[in-house]
Amino acid sequence: MLFADWRLMSTGPADCYTNMAIDEATAVLVSQQRAPPTVRFYCWEPPCQTIGYSQRLGAEVCPDLSRRGLRCVRRLTGGAACLHGGDLSYSLIVSVRDFVMPASVPGSFRRIASGIIEGLRLLGIDARFLPPADIETGGQRIATAAQARLQGVLVHQGSICLAPCVAAEGSLLPSYPLTPLSDLVGEELGPDVVIQAMSMGLRSALGIDLSPSVLLAKEKRLARQLLREKYVQSEWTFFREPRRLAGTLSRRHKTSIMEEEQKW
Numbered sequence: 635m636l637f638a639d640w641r642l643m644s645t646g647p648a649d650c651y652t653n654m655a656i657d658e659a660t661a662v663l664v665s666q667q668r669a670p671p672t673v674r675f676y677c678w679e680p681p682c683q684t685i686g687y688s689q690r691l692g693a694e695v696c697p698d699l700s701r702r703g704l705r706c707v708r709r710l711t712g713g714a715a716c717l718h719g720g721d722l723s724y725s726l727i728v729s730v731r732d733f734v735m736p737a738s739v740p741g742s743f744r745r746i747a748s749g750i751i752e753g754l755r756l757l758g759i760d761a762r763f764l765p766p767a768d769i770e771t772g773g774q775r776i777a778t779a780a781q782a783r784l785q786g787v788l789v790h791q792g793s794i795c796l797a798p799c800v801a802a803e804g805s806l807l808p809s810y811p812l813t814p815l816s817d818l819v820g821e822e823l824g825p826d827v828v829i830q831a832m833s834m835g836l837r838s839a840l841g842i843d844l845s846p847s848v849l850l851a852k853e854k855r856l857a858r859q860l861l862r863e864k865y866v867q868s869e870w871t872f873f874r875e876p877r878r879l880a881g882t883l884s885r886r887h888k889t890s891i892m893e894e895e896q897k898w
Contacts (some may be wrong), residue, residue, distance in 0.1 A: 638894050639670060639842075639843045639844075639845050640670055640671040640728075640823060640842050640843060640844050641669070641670050641671070641673070641674075641813075641845060641847040642671040642673050642674075642784070642845060642846050642847060643672065643673070643674040643675070643741060643831055643846075643847055643848060643849065644674070644675045644676070644816035644825075644826075644829055645674060645676045645849065646676065646677060647676070647677040647678060647679035648676060648677075648678070648679065648682075648706060649678070649679065649682070649705065649895075650678060650684060650705050650706070650707040650718065651705075651861055651862055651865040651866045652722070652857070652865075653676055653678065654684070654707050654709060654710070654848070654865050655673070655857040655860040655861040655864070655865045656676075656706075656853070656857045657665050657674070657710065657725045657727070657789065657791065657856075658710055658725050658860050658864075659685050659853050659854075659856040659857035659860055660672050660674065660853060661710070661727050661784060661787050661789050663730065663850070663852065663856070664729060664787050665736075665784070665785045665786055665787045668852070668874055668885065669850060669870070670672055670727050670730070670854065671726075671727065671728035671732060671842075672725070672726070672728075672798070672845060672847075673724060673725070673726050673727070673833070673836060674724060674725045674727075675722060675723070675724045675825070675829045675833075676722075676723055676724070677708070677721075677723065677825055677833070678718040678721070678723070679706065679715035679773075680705065680707040680719070681718060681719025681720075681799055681800060682700075682706060682707065682714050682717075682718050682719070682867075683704060683706045683707075683710045683716065683717050683718065683719070683809060683892070684705060684706070684707055684708070684715065684716050684717070684718060685702060685703070685707075685708050685709065685713050685714070685715045685871070686708075686709060686712045686713040686714055686780060687709055687710055687764055687782065687898070688712060689706060689708070689713075689714065691813060691871070691872055697723065698779075702840045706852065706866035706871055707865055707870075707871050708870055708871040709780065709791060710746060710784065710789055711780075711781055711782045711789060711790075712780050712781065712782065712789045712796060713767070713779075713780035714809075714810055715809045715810065716778070716793055716809055716810050717799050717800035717809040717810075718799065719800060720728075720795060720796055720797040720798050720799035720800070720814060720830065721793045721794060721795045721796055721799070722793075722794045722796055722828050722832075723791065723792065723794075723823050724748055724791075724792050724794070724814060724832065725789065725791050725792075726727055726788075726789070726791065726792075726836075727787060727788065727792040728788050729786060729787060729788070730787065731786065731842075734840055734841070734842060735788060739781065740765065740766065740877065742781065742790070743763075743765070743766060743767050743779065743781065743790075744763055744765070745839070745840065746779070746790055746792070746836075746840075747763040747767075747769055748763070748790065748839040749832070749836035749837075749838070749839035750769055750777060750794065750832060750835060750837050751763065751769060751835070752834070752835030752836075753828075753831040753832035753833070753835025753836065754757065754769070754771075754776075754831070754835070754838045755832040755835070756776075756834060756835060757774065757815070757819070757823065757827075757831050758819065759771055759815065759818060759819065761776065761777075763858055765778065767779045767781075767876070769856070772818075774813040774818075775810075775811070775812050775813060776790060776794065776795055776812055776814075776815060776818070777793060777794040777795065777812065778792065778793055778794075778810055778812065779791060779792035779793070790890065793812070794815070794828065794832070795812035795813060795814045796814060796815050796816060796823055796825065796828060797815075797816045797822060798814055798816075801883065810845045813829045815828070817854050826861045827852065828852075
């Protein structure tokens with residue numbers, strides 16, 4: 635069953651572990667056809683870093699980050715480390731069989747980026763897609779994204795830089811540099827304004843109906859389980875090879891998505 639309508643959610647600020655647990659919980663329910671395709675906007679509190687699924691960290695990184703007071707969590711999606719705190723993030727989660735999304739990886743990145751670019755245009759910013767996963771204006775990167783394809787579901791996570799991150803000096807891992815929108819427009823753009831523009835852009839570019847919604851009760855329950863058993867565990871982020879860890883965690887809670895297929 636493919637859903638005709640998509641969900642639009644804005645869940646506000648949360649810590650890095652909670653945000654990643656929610657995204658996986660949503661992906662699980664979409665893969666089981668128990669939730670419709672979903673676009674979720676969210677922020678990060680406190681500031682943090684996320685790392686790509688296959689990114690390797692040295693054993694010394696965990697205590698160093700702890701001393702600096704900067705949290706770090708491994709994403710389901712690929713790519714490099716990203717610093718969060720001055721950005722607006724979003725996830726787009728949909729079945730790979732949905733006709734809205736191109737089957738190819740480059741095509742899906744470009745298609746979703748077209749919606750973000752349309753949203754930026756509504757804010758007065760003329761931007762373009764910079765393959766494989768960035769959006770830039772005037773030679774400055776302002777947004778980036780990463781993907782995973784897991785059990786028939788496309789998980790796309792993106793970040794749009796709104797303002798400088800106050801935790802940048804505490805960052806230990808090299809992070810992908812983005813130019814804040816506030817530097818381009820000369821004023822601070824609040825998350826609500828940007829979410830409205832991005833939602834309109836995605837509706838127009840993808841030709842979808844986005845219905846305002848909230849997290850389902852079963853989604854919250856699964857997110858809490860994933861938070862407790864996976865994302866707050868230092869072994870998930872720091873201490874094991876991701877491919878081996880995926881198998882270990884799958885035996886611990888079979889309801890989550892654990893089979894790695896493709897990640898970018």
